[in-house]
Amino acid sequence: METELLYMDDCYLKEFEAIVRAVEGDKVSLDRTAFYPLGGGLPSDSGKLLRGEEEFEVIEVRKESGRVWHIVGRPGLIVGDVVRGILDWDKRYRIMRMHTALHALIALLNSKHGVLVTGNNVSYDRSRVDVNLERPDRELVEEVIAETNRLLSEGREVKIYYLSREEAMKIPGIVKLAKALPPDVDKLRIVEIEGIDIQADGGPHVRNTREIGEIVFLGIENKGKNNRRIHFTLSP
Known part of the structure; x- marks a missing residue:
């Protein structure tokens, strides 16, 4: 399933809500994201995903076959989780x-x-x-x-x-x-x-x-x- 790329229409979107669609090791894919993935001569975004009060650092973001993967700093997220993504806006x-x-x-x-x-x-x-x-x-x-x-x-x-x-x-x-x-x-x-x-x-x-x-x-x-x-x- 391809990820909806929110940054394509709104580059100033700093936070968003999404649903976890897949988890593979330290990689998490969401149904939608404002995080820009590595590519085109640009670095990826970084930031964090929040599940309630729990915080998961987003270290890097990559796109593979239409799906965007968020590399997180620790395990814990599962398919179906509702998360809030927050970009490192300064970066x-x-x-x-x-x-x-x-x-x-x-x-x-x-x-x-x-x-x-x-x-x-x-x-x-x-x-x-x-x-x-x-x-x-x-x-x-x-x-x-x-x-x-x-x-x-x-x-x-x-x-x-x-x-x-x-x-x-x-x-x-x-x-x-x-x-x-x-x-x-x-x-x-x-x-x-x-x-x-x-x-x-x-x-x-x-x-x-x-x-x-x-x-x-x-x-x-x-x-x-x-x-x-x-x-x-x-x-x-």
């Missing part, structure tokens, strides 16, 4: 800010310099994006980050909505992703940063770019031929 909100900042930065690198992304990783303290730059051009990256910060400070709205596969295929920049999806996926979740970026994405984001703060450039390193790794964090 989640920081990742949301980092994630939206990453989308904006990638969009500016691509639109201004035709740079393509070869990999990325978002974490609480710092994040990185791998791009196909010919050389580690620090000045170029600093200029793009400055322009990205200028746009973010304008308070651009971040919208999440769904499009049919056919409609999404018509949008430049997400056509390739849409083609790579399995044939039975007929609806895509779209994340649009007003005037900056639009792409299919399944992760959590902020509602407005003003929530992000500023991108702080930490450095650039050589990761092989035409591949550079850009490191950044956020302030505050």
Whole structure:
């Protein structure tokens, strides 16, 4: 049975109620969850599940074949239990800010310099994006980050909505992703940063770019031929 993914429609949901549907060792699956599972270059959420006054720490969350598994710190939950999930909101909100900042930065690198992304990783303290730059051009990256910060400070709205596969295929920049999806996926979740970026994405984001703060450039390193790794964090 697939898990209902509450975060897909409400990234700001901090608590929720659910029913335990399966237990396998230290893994617990619920009928619905607001916990984001590891994937897409993002870490999973963490937090806790409450059964009455009993607390079960959620250490990590993973998704397997449509079912989301919550790795808990101790046994005790059984199928049929009603639980309240509570996210580590400080961690989640920081990742949301980092994630939206990453989308904006990638969009500016691509639109201004035709740079393509070869990999990325978002974490609480710092994040990185791998791009196909010919050389580690620090000045170029600093200029793009400055322009990205200028746009973010304008308070651009971040919208999440769904499009049919056919409609999404018509949008430049997400056509390739849409083609790579399995044939039975007929609806895509779209994340649009007003005037900056639009792409299919399944992760959590902020509602407005003003929530992000500023991108702080930490450095650039050589990761092989035409591949550079850009490191950044956020302030505050």
